[in-house]
Amino acid sequence: MERTNLSPYTNQTTTKHNTYTNSGGSDNCTDDDKWASKLLRECARAIYDKDSAKINHLLWMLNELSSPYGDCDQKLAYYFLQALFCKATESGQRCYKTLISVADKTHCFDTAKKLILKFQEVSPWTTFGHVASNGAILEAFDGENKLHIIDISNTLCTQWPTLLEALATRSDETPSLKLTVVVTANMVRSVMKEITQRMEKFARLMGVPFEFNVITGSSRSLGQLTKEELGVQEDEAVVINCIGALRKIEVEERGDVIRLFSSLKPRVVTVVEEEADFTSSRSDFFKCFEECLRYYTLYFEMLEESFSPTSNERLMLERECSRSIVRVLSCDDKENVGSGDCERREKGNQWCERLKELFSPVSFSDDVVDDVRALLRRYRSGWSLAVDQANSNKDSGILLAWKDEPVVWASAWKP
Structure with a gap:
């Protein structure tokens, strides 16, 4: 992977x-x-x-x-x-x-x-979440032939080449993949044309039937997007992927966003956020x-x-x-600095409380955890998987630790 x-x-x-x-x-x-x-x-x-x-x-x-x-x-x-x-x-x-x-x-x-x-x-700061999320997504897509990933992140699609490779080498028929990227950061919007061309070229090289869509500049909040705007079809297996983007949503709107996710009936929702709380103390x-x-x-x-x-x-x-x-x-926060500029981060246990209202946590399989551990061995010493003390249930996700201090939380959820 x-x-x-x-x-x-x-x-x-x-x-x-x-x-x-x-x-x-x-x-x-x-x-x-x-x-x-x-x-x-x-x-x-x-x-x-x-x-x-x-x-x-x-x-x-x-x-x-x-x-x-x-x-x-x-x-x-x-x-x-x-x-x-x-x-x-x-x-x-x-x-x-x-x-x-x-x-x-x-x-x-x-x-x-x-x-x-x-x-x-x-550093595995970002690749940790990519490997964990890709593993959960591939397992959710097992046996499906028409796939749709709704990607709410600002990582310039660097997560997806390895997933495309994995789909291309699947033992059964290669599935089609639709990737809908919802851009929430102003600076990322300016480079999406270049990313579109590169992703489409790479998918052709891998032999994966591929459709790439970008949603930018919406005057409404993310939670107000509709199934039609996101291009979700009834015969698609849908996955929602959120890497470091939910913290950019205003705190008061996070419930609406989670309800939107639920309405799309996804196979799995992957959420990766940095382990910091700038919300409860605001x-x-x-x-x-x-x-x-x-x-x-x-x-x-x-x-x-x-x-x-x-x-x-x-x-x-x-x-x-x-x-x-x-x-x-x-x-x-009361002044409108601009779209997608919120910096009110929440820790994994706080996101768990929000997500559990409509979703159930899914533990990462042993294979996915082994992939994450293998990733960490590629980097200098100091990196490890941490135990989430706030959530004793292993289903609440996994934590990347730097010198025993949790820094990034990754999780998977199902309706």
């Missing part, structure tokens, strides 16, 4: 320190004695307490010590400083729109492709900040240990994080 050689995507400083810095020991930015988290917490608390003198002092200190090109501490300080400054000055909406505008202007297919493929090469700035710092500290540490110090791809991923941090900590 993990053969990718035929994929349509394949192409052959130092800054000032003071007494808060710690020049000795590991560069692991999750250490409790690192200076960035201390200063950032003090600044967040000062903002929460509306202590203007302390806010100004701490923002100045962070500005002196931070750098987007330094070590993990300096980078965390730099990107969180931006969000905290926006929160303190109530300029989050303007800053976020500027960051998105700059990113849109530099976004192209080749750059996005290189970034995604390099990330998948050095009314408490400091609690939300703590969760945001915890999650992004893990992410930045993973990037530091996975990429070389001079990696352009690493810098691009960090800048992408900076936009999310600003969005979470300094933007008012």
Whole structure:
């Protein structure tokens, strides 16, 4: 399942320190004695307490010590400083729109492709969900000849080449596949024409009868889409695949989206989300900040240990994080920043509570779990499958852990 050689995507400083810095020991930015988290917490608390003198002092200190090109501490300080400054000055909406505008202007297919493929090469952060979901999807499609995947994700379809290969090598007749991609991110829309051409070419090469449809720019919410708009036919075996996209849906609309899924009568729904909770604490700035710092500290540490110090791809991923941090900590949800810009993530146990209203969890088979374990062995040490302590039932999904800290949750569901 993990053969990718035929994929349509394949192409052959130092800054000032003071007494808060710690020049000795590991560069692991999750250490409790690192200076960035201390200063950032003090600044967040000062903002929460509306202590203007302390806010100004701490923002100045962070500005002196931070750098987007330094070590993990300096980078965390730099990107969180931006969000905290926006929160303190109530300029989050303007800053976020500027960051998105700059990113849109530099976004192209080749750059996005290189970034995604390099990330998948050095880290299982995204491929973990792809392998788990593809395994569940292939098992749900077993014996079916007319397949329809509704893909709600922003991964530029990098998940699907291995699934197409698996369908092409099926022992019985090769089934037809319709892939309907629902695009929820503005930056992905600009590259869908290129992706369409590549996916259609690859399907022809694999000998899989293939139809590719893209749904973008809907003025309505995802939950208001209809069976007709999604092109669902009565004689199709339908699967819904959601990779890192549900967090982009407004919290109040998530129930509508799950009801839409149920109305399509899918064979299986696969859901993959990062293990962070920016929803339950949204009314408490400091609690939300703590969760945001915890999650992004893990992410930045993973990037530091996975990429070389001079990696352009690493810098691009960090800048992408900076936009999310600003969005979470300094933007008012009541203001309409733009379609698909919600950053209210929920953990696996929270999604379970929502999904269990209309769906039943399906445990991944031993074969799928073995495929995931085999995937993790391809990467450096530190990656593992974690036990979901919040849900003792193994049907609630599987968790990818980085140094024993859960970071990504994958699950499968049936009506």
